[in-house]
Amino acid sequence: MDKIEVILKSALKLFVGFGFHATPTSKIAKEAGVANGTLFHYYNTKEELILALYKHTQGQLSTYVQPKVSKEDSLEMVFRSIYTNTIEWSVENKAESAFIQQFSSSPLHSLISPEDMNSQAAILLDFIHEGIKTANLKHLPADLLQTLITSHISGVTQYLLAGEFSKVKQNKIIKESFELLWDMIT
Amino acid sequence: MDKIEVILKSALKLFVGFGFHATPTSKIAKEAGVANGTLFHYYNTKEELILALYKHTQGQLSTYVQPKVSKEDSLEMVFRSIYTNTIEWSVENKAESAFIQQFSSSPLHSLISPEDMNSQAAILLDFIHEGIKTANLKHLPADLLQTLITSHISGVTQYLLAGEFSKVKQNKIIKESFELLWDMIT
DNA sequence: CATTTTATAGACTGATTAGTCAGTCGATAA
DNA sequence: TTATCGACTGACTAATCAGTCTATAAAATG
Numbered sequence: 001m002d003k004i005e006v007i008l009k010s011a012l013k014l015f016v017g018f019g020f021h022a023t024p025t026s027k028i029a030k031e032a033g034v035a036n037g038t039l040f041h042y043y044n045t046k047e048e049l050i051l052a053l054y055k056h057t058q059g060q061l062s063t064y065v066q067p068k069v070s071k072e073d074s075l076e077m078v079f080r081s082i083y084t085n086t087i088e089w090s091v092e093n094k095a096e097s098a099f100i101q102q103f104s105s106s107p108l109h110s111l112i113s114p115e116d117m118n119s120q121a122a123i124l125l126d127f128i129h130e131g132i133k134t135a136n137l138k139h140l141p142a143d144l145l146q147t148l149i150t151s152h153i154s155g156v157t158q159y160l161l162a163g164e165f166s167k168v169k170q171n172k173i174i175k176e177s178f179e180l181l182w183d184m185i186t
Numbered sequence: 187m188d189k190i191e192v193i194l195k196s197a198l199k200l201f202v203g204f205g206f207h208a209t210p211t212s213k214i215a216k217e218a219g220v221a222n223g224t225l226f227h228y229y230n231t232k233e234e235l236i237l238a239l240y241k242h243t244q245g246q247l248s249t250y251v252q253p254k255v256s257k258e259d260s261l262e263m264v265f266r267s268i269y270t271n272t273i274e275w276s277v278e279n280k281a282e283s284a285f286i287q288q289f290s291s292s293p294l295h296s297l298i299s300p301e302d303m304n305s306q307a308a309i310l311l312d313f314i315h316e317g318i319k320t321a322n323l324k325h326l327p328a329d330l331l332q333t334l335i336t337s338h339i340s341g342v343t344q345y346l347l348a349g350e351f352s353k354v355k356q357n358k359i360i361k362e363s364f365e366l367l368w369d370m371i372t
Numbered sequence: 373c374a375t376t377t378t379a380t381a382g383a384c385t386g387a388t389t390a391g392t393c394a395g396t397c398g399a400t401a402a
Numbered sequence: 403t404t405a406t407c408g409a410c411t412g413a414c415t416a417a418t419c420a421g422t423c424t425a426t427a428a429a430a431t432g
Contacts, residue, residue, distance in 0.1 A: 003379085019293050021207030024419060035381040040421060042379095101291045105284075107205050144359070147345040148338065148366070155337025159330050173330070180334070184370040189410085210389060221411040226391060 004042055006032045008053050016095045016102065020050050047108070054103050055116055057096050062119050064089045069123070075136045076182065078127055083153060083178050086120070090157040091170065097157060124149065137185050145185055152181045190228055192218045194239050202281045202288070206236050233294070240289050241302055243282050248305050250275045255309070261322045262368065264313055269339060269364050272306070276343040277356065283343060310335065323371050331371055338367045 010031035014023040025046050029036045043049040065085045069078055090097035103109060128145050131137035137145065156177045160170055196217035200209040211232050215222045229235040251271045255264055276283035289295060314331050317323035323331065342363045346356055 017293060019205075019207055021205060022293075025421080026419075036420095037382065037422080038380055044421090046420065098291075102293075105287045105291045107203060107208075107288075140362075143348075144342075144345050144363070147341045148363070151337040151341025151344075152334065155333045156330075158337075159333040162329075176326075177330070177334070180370050184366050211391080212389075222390095223392080223412065224410055227408095227410065230391090232390065 003032075003034055003038065007034065007039060007042065007049075008056055011049060011053055012057070012095055012099055015050070015053070016098045019102070020046075020106070020108070025049075047111075050103070050108060051112060054100070054108075054112065057100055058118055058120070060093070060096065061086070061089055061100070065120065066123070075127065075131050075134070079131075079149075079182065080178055082124060082127075083149075083181070084174055086153055087157050087160065087174050090153075091160050094161060097161075101154070121146065121150070140185075148185065149181065152177070189218075189220055189224065193220065193225060193228065193235075194242055197235060197239055198243070198281055198285055201236070201239070202284045205288070206232075206292070206294070211235075233297075236289070236294060237298060240286070240294075240298065243286055244304055244306070246279070246282065247272070247275055247286070251306065252309065261313065261317050261320070265317075265335075265368065266364055268310060268313075269335075269367070270360055272339055273343050273346065273360050276339075277346050280347060283347075287340070307332065307336070326371075334371070335367065338363070 007028065011023070011028045014028055014031060017023075025039055026036055028049075029039050032039075039049065043052060065082060068085050069081045071078075073081070125142060125146050128137065128142045128149075132139060132142060132145075156174065160173060165173065193214065197209070197214045200214055200217060203209075211225050212222055214235075215225050218225075225235065229238060251268060254271050255267050257264075259267070311328060311332050314323065314328045314335075318325060318328060318331075342360065346359065351359065
């Protein structure tokens with residue numbers, strides 16, 4: 001396994017458990033089974049490591065979701081696909097989604113440049129614009145719709161993570177909650 | 187002004203700006219204009235201070251919202267009132283709501299005892315149960331509804347905080363977004 | 373094969389941190 | 403006048419931290 005992978009994985013685990021700043025780089029190195037200095041060979045500062053981890057994790061989500069979204073489908077299917085797959089990934093990757101959440105509401109979030117900002121969000125926004133233009137969606141500010149959708153997704157994710165649900169039950173909740181959302185925005 | 191008040195206020199400001207762990211107690215003391223030791227006269231550890239600040243801030247929100255909710259009103263009015271006032275407080279108290287958000291998605295959140303947990307949430311959950319029983323609300327798991335409502339609120343709050351809206355525009359958004367939510371859950 | 377570049381190690385350092393402690397100060401009361 | 407109290411102080415310390423440095427080993431290059 002690639003050392004960078006191990007380092008990021010260890011950092012993720014510790015960050016989620018204790019928070020960025022309460023996690024010393026020395027502990028990350030130990031957890032990863034590498035020397036202290038190796039960390040700083042790949043990342044010049046701890047902050048750089050944190051930002052890299054965020055981008056990396058965001059990237060994993062995108063890589064999971066985006067191939068599953070087909071431009072050919074109806075707008076509803078596109079939304080449904082983004083919705084379902086985002087939630088599924090988040091539930092299956094608990095630590096990763098917890099980290100994204102934690103990072104997003106931390107002051108560090110302001111440090112990531114707009115172009116690095118969440119390709120996920122950009123795609124969603126595109127579809128929203130299209131949906132408004134074609135009058136599939138309610139005529140509301142696009143970024144309000146985006147925020148509502150994103151919040152809805154993170155709400156359902158939290159709900160699914162809090163309880164222990166069978167795969168079947170989980171899919172049912174995802175499906176039903178999507179109908180709620182879809183009815184709300186169309 | 188009470189020293190404790192000044193300390194909490196300073197801590198809040200710095201925590202929101204830099205994060206809990208990236209904020210040294212010495213800076214909090216300096217910002218508050220008190221001696222280093224004074225902090226530890228009131229709170230035995232830094233963690234104790236952070237937890238106290240969370241409870242204090244949560245309390246402020248409750249104190250703002252709860253008196254405005256009248257048991258006499260219809261269920262819709264109760265929800266509307268909780269919804270509207272929570273968002274209004276959050277927008278007017280940007281730092282405070284940012285802190286609640288930040289704390290809630292941090293590992294420290296697991297340290298607060300269930301009884302200290304958000305009297306706000308408990309009240310909302312009561313009304314949800316009532317709403318389900320009287321069939322005003324859709325027949326869905328109560329805590330799913332709660333999560334959806336809470337997420338919706340924090341979404342709209344984020345939206346309002348991101349842009350600069352006039353009081354009139356803001357109220358319009360709150361009103362319209364409530365109708366969306368209400369239609370969704372009834 | 374020789375040489376240069378990259379990867380890894382871990383001991384080390386200077387700065388910073390949470391928390392301590394011995395004592396000051398003003399108020400209240402004996 | 404003296405004693406007692408407790409809020410408050412700030413210099414201090416032991417521990418910890420991010421990041422550096424030197425040394426080696428492993429790859430890559432030519």
